Amino acid sequence: MIISSATDYREAARRRLPPFLFHYLDGGAGAEQTLRSNVEDLQAVRLRQRVLRGSAQQDLSVSWFGRQYDLPVALAPVGLGGMYARRGEVQAVRAACRRNIPFIQSTVSVCPLAEVAAQAERPLWFQLYVLKDRAFMRDVMRRAWELGATTLVFTVDMPVPGARYRDAHSGMSGPNGPLRRVLQAMLHPRWAWDVGLFGRPHDLGNISAFRGSATGLADYIGWLGANFDPGIAWQDLQWIRDEWQGELVIKGILDPEDARDALAFGADGIVVSNHGGRQLDGAPSSARALPAIAAEVKGKMTIFADGGVRTGTDVFRMLALGADGVLLGRAFIYALAVQGQAGVERLLAIMEKDLRTTMVLTGVGKVAEIGPQLLAP
Ligand SMILES: Cc1cc2nc3c(=O)[nH]c(=O)nc-3n(C[C@H](O)[C@H](O)[C@H](O)COP(=O)(O)O)c2cc1C
Numbered sequence: 001m002i003i004s005s006a007t008d009y010r011e012a013a014r015r016r017l018p019p020f021l022f023h024y025l026d027g028g029a030g031a032e033q034t035l036r037s038n039v040e041d042l043q044a045v046r047l048r049q050r051v052l053r054g055s056a057q058q059d060l061s062v063s064w065f066g067r068q069y070d071l072p073v074a075l076a077p078v079g080l081g082g083m084y085a086r087r088g089e090v091q092a093v094r095a096a097c098r099r100n101i102p103f104i105q106s107t108v109s110v111c112p113l114a115e116v117a118a119q120a121e122r123p124l125w126f127q128l129y130v131l132k133d134r135a136f137m138r139d140v141m142r143r144a145w146e147l148g149a150t151t152l153v154f155t156v157d158m159p160v161p162g163a164r165y166r167d168a169h170s171g172m173s174g175p176n177g178p179l180r181r182v183l184q185a186m187l188h189p190r191w192a193w194d195v196g197l198f199g200r201p202h203d204l205g206n207i208s209a210f211r212g213s214a215t216g217l218a219d220y221i222g223w224l225g226a227n228f229d230p231g232i233a234w235q236d237l238q239w240i241r242d243e244w245q246g247e248l249v250i251k252g253i254l255d256p257e258d259a260r261d262a263l264a265f266g267a268d269g270i271v272v273s274n275h276g277g278r279q280l281d282g283a284p285s286s287a288r289a290l291p292a293i294a295a296e297v298k299g300k301m302t303i304f305a306d307g308g309v310r311t312g313t314d315v316f317r318m319l320a321l322g323a324d325g326v327l328l329g330r331a332f333i334y335a336l337a338v339q340g341q342a343g344v345e346r347l348l349a350i351m352e353k354d355l356r357t358t359m360v361l362t363g364v365g366k367v368a369e370i371g372p373q374l375l376a377p
Pocket of ligand 1 (some may be wrong): 024025026038076077078079106107108127155251273274275276277278306307308309327328329330331
């Protein structure tokens with residue numbers, strides 16, 4: 001199959017992965033309205049075509065928290081990365097380091113922090129959920145810091161798990177889940193051999209390290225379900241701001257008032273995100289929410305955005321709508337599932353070329369020059 005885009009990687013991932021994994025990755029909450037509008041609203045953003053602006057050189061580098069990166073892009077935290085590819089988080093972090101962009105490791109990664117850190121350049125970025133088990137949070141924050149994480153991405157849009165109907169149908173959850181997953185693995189031998197057999201242990205590395213015993217997929221669903229904390233409020237988080245010595249980025253902001261609260265809380269950045277349409281179905285797309293948030297906090301903190309980004313032009317669109325940086329979620333996981341580290345590197349090369357072309361065609365030389373003045377009416 002010819003691969004020239006994230007869309008091609010998606011199709012190849014659909015063929016390679018057992019359905020319970022593909023649909024867990026690909027799906028969203030409820031009727032998936034927000035999931036769809038993330039992609040559609042972003043693609044509907046029209047750009048001004050400018051000519052003869054003499055933009056022969058494009059500088060795609062950015063500076064976040066005092067460090068230079070080669071692209072205005074980071075790899076988003078995605079749980080269970082090591083189920084899509086063999087030791088998936090390790091392969092992803094290698095690709096990110098090769099391209100000099102951040103990889104944000106999820107709390108619920110398969111590979112533990114130490115395994116990823118052993119393959120990565122510093123600084124590391126680590127994502128943490130708001131969980132009832134404060135001892136776990138303290139322990140994992142301490143370990144992350146000791147291993148060289150300086151940016152903590154704190155995800156706040158998951159006080160409860162969203163309703164993911166596809167999971168019940170796919171075998172991820174629902175009746176006879178374990179049996180159906182085994183049968184699906186047998187029907188996807190390339191995945192079964194590469195990841196199912198040789199990608200073990202299929203642990204939640206960080207949770208096992210804390211508990212001192214192995215955890216599996218069933219534990220994942222059970223542990224997370226029991227540990228989300230819907231009662232939490234900003235004041236309950238102050239200890240995290242006080243204890244974490246590095247940068248703190250609040251992920252899951254979709255409302256200007258919450259962005260203002262994040263600033264007052266002392267966050268160094270936010271991620272404008274609806275969790276890839278996996279939480280509140282009916283929430284606006286990130287593309288739609290971003291301009292009002294940028295109007296509120298642009299220049300006062302670093303604004304990242306994610307949701308529906310599939311091309312380099314989409315990266316440009318998010319920047320034009322007000323982001324300082326863009327996170328890739330599903331797009332990089334599709335590539336990881338199909339070709340591992342090489343796939344992620346290739347996807348990033350495709351997106352870089354695409355972004356460069358878009359910059360030439362809009363007459364822009366630097367990422368910092370991309371802004372709302374380039375949006376077509
Ligand atoms: C399968 C999957 C697992 C995810 N796991 C996490 C996670 O562990 N922590 C987190 O903060 N966000 C998680 N997210 C959300 C992503 O970080 C990101 O916000 C979202 O995927 C962006 O949308 P996109 O996939 O359309 O690019 C997950 C998303 C997917 C698709």
